[in-house]
Amino acid sequence: MTKNILLTGVGGQGTILASRLLTLGLQDNGYDVKMSEVHGMSQREGPVLTHVRYGKKVWSPVVSKKKGDIIIGFEELEVLRNLEYLRDDGEGVVILNRARVNPIGVLSGKDVYPPNIQELIEARAGRVIALDATEEAEKLGNPRTMNIILLGVALKALGLHDEIDWNKIIAENVREQFVEVNQKALKLGMSLV
Amino acid sequence: MKHLLTGDEAVARGAYEAGVRFAAAYPGTPSTEILENISKYKGVIKAEWAPNEKVALESVIGASIAGARALAAMKHVGLNVAADPFFTFAYMGVSGGAVVITADEPGQFSSQNEQDNRNYAKAAMVPMFEPADSQEAKDMLADAFEISEQYDVPVLYRMTTRVCHSKSLVELGERVEVPIKPYAKNIKKYVAVPANARIMKVKLQGNLKLLEDYSNNCKWNRAEYGDTRIGIICSGDCYLYAREVFGDEASYLKLGFTNPLPAEMIKDFASKVDKVYIIEENDPYIEDFVRGLGIACDGKNIFPRNGEMLPEVIREVIYGEKIEADAELAEALIGRPPTLCAGCPHRGFFFELGRKRNVMISGDIGCYTLSSGAPYHAIESTICMGASISAGHGAQQIFDTIEDNKMRVVSVLGDSTFFHTGINSLMNVAYNKSNTVNVILDNRITAMTGQQENPGTGMTVQGEITEQVNIEALVRTLGFENVRTINPNNLKEVKETLNWALELEGPSVIITRWPCALKKMHEWDLKEFNNPFKTQYEVLEDVCIGCKACTRTGCPAIVFQVDKKKSSIDPYKCVGCSVCAQVCPVDAIQLKGA
Numbered sequence: 001m002t003k004n005i006l007l008t009g010v011g012g013q014g015t016i017l018a019s020r021l022l023t024l025g026l027q028d029n030g031y032d033v034k035m036s037e038v039h040g041m042s043q044r045e046g047p048v049l050t051h052v053r054y055g056k057k058v059w060s061p062v063v064s065k066k067k068g069d070i071i072i073g074f075e076e077l078e079v080l081r082n083l084e085y086l087r088d089d090g091e092g093v094v095i096l097n098r099a100r101v102n103p104i105g106v107l108s109g110k111d112v113y114p115p116n117i118q119e120l121i122e123a124r125a126g127r128v129i130a131l132d133a134t135e136e137a138e139k140l141g142n143p144r145t146m147n148i149i150l151l152g153v154a155l156k157a158l159g160l161h162d163e164i165d166w167n168k169i170i171a172e173n174v175r176e177q178f179v180e181v182n183q184k185a186l187k188l189g190m191s192l193v
Numbered sequence: 194m195k196h197l198l199t200g201d202e203a204v205a206r207g208a209y210e211a212g213v214r215f216a217a218a219y220p221g222t223p224s225t226e227i228l229e230n231i232s233k234y235k236g237v238i239k240a241e242w243a244p245n246e247k248v249a250l251e252s253v254i255g256a257s258i259a260g261a262r263a264l265a266a267m268k269h270v271g272l273n274v275a276a277d278p279f280f281t282f283a284y285m286g287v288s289g290g291a292v293v294i295t296a297d298e299p300g301q302f303s304s305q306n307e308q309d310n311r312n313y314a315k316a317a318m319v320p321m322f323e324p325a326d327s328q329e330a331k332d333m334l335a336d337a338f339e340i341s342e343q344y345d346v347p348v349l350y351r352m353t354t355r356v357c358h359s360k361s362l363v364e365l366g367e368r369v370e371v372p373i374k375p376y377a378k379n380i381k382k383y384v385a386v387p388a389n390a391r392i393m394k395v396k397l398q399g400n401l402k403l404l405e406d407y408s409n410n411c412k413w414n415r416a417e418y419g420d421t422r423i424g425i426i427c428s429g430d431c432y433l434y435a436r437e438v439f440g441d442e443a444s445y446l447k448l449g450f451t452n453p454l455p456a457e458m459i460k461d462f463a464s465k466v467d468k469v470y471i472i473e474e475n476d477p478y479i480e481d482f483v484r485g486l487g488i489a490c491d492g493k494n495i496f497p498r499n500g501e502m503l504p505e506v507i508r509e510v511i512y513g514e515k516i517e518a519d520a521e522l523a524e525a526l527i528g529r530p531p532t533l534c535a536g537c538p539h540r541g542f543f544f545e546l547g548r549k550r551n552v553m554i555s556g557d558i559g560c561y562t563l564s565s566g567a568p569y570h571a572i573e574s575t576i577c578m579g580a581s582i583s584a585g586h587g588a589q590q591i592f593d594t595i596e597d598n599k600m601r602v603v604s605v606l607g608d609s610t611f612f613h614t615g616i617n618s619l620m621n622v623a624y625n626k627s628n629t630v631n632v633i634l635d636n637r638i639t640a641m642t643g644q645q646e647n648p649g650t651g652m653t654v655q656g657e658i659t660e661q662v663n664i665e666a667l668v669r670t671l672g673f674e675n676v677r678t679i680n681p682n683n684l685k686e687v688k689e690t691l692n693w694a695l696e697l698e699g700p701s702v703i704i705t706r707w708p709c710a711l712k713k714m715h716e717w718d719l720k721e722f723n724n725p726f727k728t729q730y731e732v733l734e735d736v737c738i739g740c741k742a743c744t745r746t747g748c749p750a751i752v753f754q755v756d757k758k759k760s761s762i763d764p765y766k767c768v769g770c771s772v773c774a775q776v777c778p779v780d781a782i783q784l785k786g787a
Contacts, residue, residue: 061326
């Protein structure tokens with residue numbers, strides 16, 4: 001059975017490294033894996049949506065709407081925007097990082113950032129794991145590891161935490177000076193579920 | 194060991210393995226990363242950013258004539274620019290094998306149109322491949338070069354956004370060295386004057402006819418039988434989407450070689466299935482052919498002609514599984530429109546230009562296209578690369594025929610777009626004497642596609658230091674006397690220069706010169722711009738009157754605190770361009786640490 005994962009956030013939040021490690025780990029464990037990424041025209045802080053699919057044999061690189069097993073949400077509004085990808089049978093999981101990156105309309109005071117995002121998600125998901133990953137990352141001494149903490153949470157929620165040697169995947173694919181902190185971040189993420 | 198690669202990375206690897214020696218391209222989403230990845234094979238493949246796709250393809254034609262395998266890559270609309278040499282190259286044929294990659298955009302993620310470039314293969318009578326995933330993107334390329342040489346014709350290689358930007362597992366191979374064929378002068382082959390070209394065309398038609406046999410027998414076209422009640426004919430990534438939906442509950446004719454299409458194979462397949470569906474993105478390219486064979490099928494009569502043929506689209510059409518929009522979510526959502534980055538040198542310019550009255554702002558393709566939206570509401574037309582200056586010229590010629598005309602055209606485009614085709618347009622302004630204001634937004638890089646070097650930056654794609662076009666000198670040589678180069682972050686200078694240009698009787702050129710805030714600076718940039726983007730501004734809260742003037746610069750570093758009715762500046766974003774400080778009526782925005 002093919003599993004469908006979506007990572008969403010805005011450019012600069014580290015979704016790319018998180019999805020890269022995720023796909024490499026899945027590949028290392030012998031899964032067929034495909035990934036597709038769409039980003040808009042902004043060079044910075046544009047919406048990012050990454051589709052990751054894995055299983056014995058994967059055909060389409062794109063997750064269909066209402067077929068997503070899990071949304072790894074780096075930013076609240078972007079989770080809301082992509083919530084239509086979550087399966088609607090009450091089995092969908094959403095990992096919600098309590099982070100808001102205000103779009104230009106909010107910055108300029110024209111739009112109001114939707115206040116009820118978590119409620120809207122909870123009404124549609126089977127399970128919502130909400131956390132402040134940036135705060136957790138700061139405790140580790142490197143706020144940029146927020147993405148790996150979220151990945152850790154997701155891996156635990158997906159049941160992938162034991163089956164794959166993630167420390168090895170990090171050691172092989174992250175620059176040496178950041179290996180240890182990222183391994184710690186992943187472990188921390190896994191412990192939060 | 195398999196590697197997880199995007200289609201762009203895989204096709205670049207394919208170029209290496211296929212013995213390619215020369216590659217040229219102009220950046221364009223989703224094709225940009227093809228040449229970027231090819232350029233890493235330094236010393237093996239000579240890779241070049243060309244000023245435009247026509248130049249890229251012509252260089253490739255030359256490399257082929259000189260006997261080497263060569264490749265050009267471009268986005269779909271780029272092939273429009275390169276269409277002129279493309280059609281004649283088909284007539285001439287090759288010496289070293291030649292492949293033209295077109296990266297189409299079903300769904301229009303980052304393009305001005307959704308044209309289906311498979312039509313080019315048919316129109317130019319060249320063979321065409323359509324890979325579905327990264328493994329095919331790599332493997333088919335080697336065969337494309339074989340076909341090119343065997344049948345003496347350039348090959349069109351059609352990818353789409355999903356093929357280019359999706360990752361899947363790829364088994365790599367080794368490079369096969371293909372020797373450079375000795376150059377032989379061959380006027381009848383390479384001089385396309387009518388007497389020769391008539392003969393060339395007959396040869397091309399003959400070769401295409403021979404390729405029908407290849408198409409019916411090659412491994413890239415194959416039937417896969419499951420349940421024969423449904424038979425699906427598809428190409429490219431549509432095969433993956435169809436497979437996703439139907440699994441083994443259908444039979445598939447998967448086409449990877451799609452010009453000429455395999456008539457015998459299609460007839461055979463159609464005879465073995467009860468119902469034929471054609472699943473393809475955009476135009477009914479396969480469908481028209483199948484119908485021409487007298488085969489009944491369903492295609493664009495039931496499937497949309499726009500956008501991607503994703504599994505959910507197929508499910509809706511075939512099974513009626515419509516995904517209803519969630520009204521409550523739609524109601525709650527707010528947009529995240531693309532914005533100019535903090536520190537973008539276009540900001541100050543458009544802040545001033547957007548305030549001008551009685552001007553038509555003729556725009557172009559680049560980050561500055563975003564100035565058509567809030568808060569600038571500046572550019573009023575965007576057509577294609579380089580069109581700002583020429584379309585602006587045409588508009589001004591008409592405005593000037595109207596009695597008491599007050600309308601002036603301001604045409605704006607970036608440095609790379611100017612080098613691409615804007616140069617010709619500017620020459621036309623001088624030659625045909627239109628009274629336009631022409632602005633070259635020189636941010637020292639090709640920015641929107643993700644920071645590519647260009648003829649103005651002083652660096653090649655393979656990291657060699659090279660000549661820099663002197664835009665001001667070039668423009669003066671074209672015949673412009675009214676030329677000014679300004680700093681776009683200096684609002685007073687921008688305003689004065691625009692007023693100067695708009696009051697002139699003749700045409701003018703304004704060059705704004707300041708680097709993109711994301712640019713990886715060269716040594717000479719750091720020197721010229723005095724190590725920019727290292728300062729920050731802050732809002733003095735007790736001085737701020739909450740007038741929101743700074744928010745009208747559209748800078749994402751400025752945060753208006755609704756509760757306090759005061760502005761603030763995000764220290765993680767501000768890079769010190771100072772535009773907001775110049776706009777503030779009460780000097781509440783000050784340089785940090787000053």
